[in-house]
Amino acid sequence: ETLRELADSIKEQGIVQPLIVRERNGHLELIAGERRWRAAQLLGLAEVPVIVRQADDRAVLELALIENLQRENLNPIEEAQGYAQLIEQFRLTQEEVAVKVGKSRAVVANALRLLKLAPVIQGYLREGRLSVGHAKVILGLSNDKQQQLAVERILKDGLNVRQTEGLVARWQTRQGRGAAKPGALGRLPADAQVADLEDQLRQRLGTKVQLRYAQGKGALEIAFFSDAELERILQILGVRTD
Template identity: 45%
Template sequence: MQDKPTRLGRGLAALIGDMAPIETAPRQADTGSGVRRLPVEFVIASRANPRKDFDAELLEDLTNSIREKGVMQPLLVRPSDQGPDVYEIIAGERRWRAAQRAGLHEVPVIIREVDDKEALELAIIENVQRADLNPLEEAQGYGQLIEQFSYTQQDLAQVIGKSRSHVANTLRLLRLPREVQTMLEAGELTAGHARTLITSDDPLALARRIVDAGLSVREAEALHQQDSDSRREPGTVRERGSAPSKDADTLALERQLSDALGLSVTLDHKDRGGKLEIRYKTLEQLDAVCSKLMSH
């Protein structure tokens, strides 16, 4: 397990960085390391691609570009079990779709012999690095790797080149109510909004207020903090005339520190100093924080 994350962690660019000149392939394309051309009907979509939705406007822009200049970056494909001349896309499905819309009969490809596990890893890596998966699709992709191939969150973080806390927080999106997930899929809520929702006691109610009022991420964080303050036990609620609620910059800093550590962080800042509180639940979490603090 340790060797694969190290190798794949360099990303898809490491596999296709040194590309041979594009040349025309015979009908039975070989599986060498260079770039070949395949008829578009020889290529099929991947069943495991974490991307499910393709933005129509962006796809049309890519179609126009391909119609004028061709497919500039080859697709990464592997032999399919559906026939000797059939190849399944590992990465590049949007380019393949746009090429068909542009009327191209062939597309450039790089053929790799990889198993289901590595194909799924590469598909997720490319999509994550391109930053065009919606947050829920990203979470579903991570969930596939963990469920099907027994990855730990740390292994997965190494594979995709993200922090463990990023992986953990992204996976928590899968526990949000289905209605909230639909808002994420539709783009009504951003990844920044989602990070606020996963720590909310009532994510659906907060999501509806964010969408209805068109709140920014900082405004949503401030609203979440106000809701949290109002739910505190008697005796902990701020008394009238005391210090005001935290400003947006302080809330944003708390969120950044929480994301970096993967733990709940509270910052109480005053004119002459303040207090930074990091809350953990297990000794493993405490060890992780201590290791990070002592490594600098």
Template identity: 45%
Template sequence: MAAKKGGLGKGLDSLLVNKVGTDHATTATKEKAVSTAKKKSTKKETTETPDTMIKISLVEPNREQPRKHFDEDGLLELAESIKQYGILQPLLVQDKNGYYEIIAGERRWRAAKLAGLKEVPVIVRNLSEQQIVEISLIENIQRENLNPIEEAQAFRRLMEEFHLKQDEIAERVSKSRTAVTNSMRLLKLSKQVQQMVIDEMISTGHARCLISIENEEMQHQIALRIFDEKLSVRETEKLVRKLLQEKDTPPKKEKDPVLSAIYADLAEQMKRIFGTKVEIHQKNDEKGKIEIEYYSQEELNRLIELIQSIQ
């Protein structure tokens, strides 16, 4: 997929240009000199030959890079393209004293191995751990390579390990602060539901509806129902809202049948005494109230006089 135009490209360039410093400036000068020399040597070349070719066996992926899942079919397609045209964009790596660790370009490296290449073009950079994470994250976001959970985990790592604030992360990846916040909220889901998002069984819209449910097992059960019944996001919102309302409503305590019979008998006795309808309402906590009905002012006066005489 072609890289998106806009702020992300600028963000990646700024990381490579502004943060690397003298090493990068020196390398840039070298690249310019090599390019000029090659242009003079031949007019038939349409692409610039990479600075360095390294044995593919000396290149290893970064275990901490945000992207964990690679589409096998996509890798095979890229491998076929590499067989025909080679690797058009060098891998960005850093020297780890014995091997080269990939900063950006792991997908190209994997496809190159499938294509049977013995060497790959690389550009060597010396970057800090934070710069490596930022570049890996930005490159993957540019190419829409990360699934929503991988993206959220990368944002969390920038916060926890490098103490970046959400607005700082948003600026680096050219997203809104709200988008970063909503992304990280997905990590509140259970591991099972997160995997369903990764597997595209449910959308991020569905997943966000489930965040308000604290019980992880219930989250998973509803997620399975979303998948099985092909519920829309709106239908999922209604379902979750209903479940939360039922949760907040305390269950009614069933009345004791023995007590109910006793109260009914007492109500009948009082009816005979007062000469009007009497009801005893039993509450869940064994408290209650007595209702004595009257149908005229005269009858009310009679009931008052009767109660006063009992005293």
């Protein structure tokens, strides 16, 4: 919400939530509500509703953080970092943070989990290129490299959250089978990369595909269930049958 939009809202409805101030050296010092104050100035308002609090510097900082967290235009990482700062700086529990910001403990806990993602993935969340729903799904992968591979697929293929859930589930199934040893296939964990290749082949060929790989050797199995389907697959692969 821009300052102009906030000013327009105040013009129509008034300031619904009073500003928080404290007395300091004979004056009133603004603690929370800076954007409302600036919007009121844009409108030329002579008076605004306030609540006077007795607050030391520590309480002022806490209130300012809480005020910032209640903005509507925070990105998911800014929100998570705000919760983390309240927990670390003021030694609050997740439950206490939730009460202070008016959210459920689950919302706070899920937001904090986003900070476990690699910085580059957090960057995608900041930019809006990756949704929180996507992020929650890829947190189920076991390491940063697997998560990064999943993000690359999401961005490349435009996967929605449900499609991402399917992708991650297939990778986890493949990992559980122990299809390949770590370190194979270069820079990415073999289980994730083999599953990724399987998934791409499956989509390209429109049939069940299994890739077995370990230490530079393996086999590729492509399933077909009729002569017509075999013909279709061969055409996709560019194999002539005449």
